[in-house]
Amino acid sequence: AQTVTQSQPEMSVQEAETVTLSCTYDTSESDYYLFWYKQPPSRQMILVIRQEAYKQQNATENRFSVNFQKAAKSFSLKISDSQLGDAAMYFCAYRSAGGAGGTSYGKLTFGQGTILTVHP
């Protein structure tokens, strides 16, 4: 079974500064996807960024980027130029890439989450 660990229950950052959220995972699979989801106080879970394990290049989405270290099973999220609207709970998640037809692609395994506070 896969596990995802976020070792930072809480993090804080000053507006306009950079913050990095950590995530490690454990799996015996070679093909999988990793995600960072954001859950603001409104509770709507929003996808921030996605990384395919077979891609060596780190994913980037505007101010959000990841540092994916497959051998170390590490997947950190860097938020640059932090904004007040970035304040939320951030979840790291794992999903198997599956195999033959009929494989379930609906199961995400989540970490415990990191609460990010952004100070003005």
Place this chain on the structure above:
Amino acid sequence: KAGVTQTPRYLIKTRGQQVTLSCSPISGHRSVSWYQQTPGQGLQFLFEYFSETQRNKGNFPGRFSGRQFSNSRSEMNVSTLELGDSALYLCASSLGVLSTDTQYFGPGTRLTVL
């Protein structure tokens, strides 16, 4: 395109009752997954439905069940409610065909069991 909708948004029940939650996926999506979110256990996968068939199931007791209709709408049912079932229940939808398909979450249903 309308997002994932969940009804009701809030629900209060008493122990021993049963409850049904509904999830309407994004138009064209055939996969619906359900998650339970609690402060103690975090986010846990309940089950996934694809084209009216349960495709995967998490480690929850048989009191938790679900189904999916031909229009891809899904319901989950919890029978004989316990205090520990109080949680935010999230559903997510995706096309469900390729491993690259992205899942989109609904706003959740907050269930309180008294």
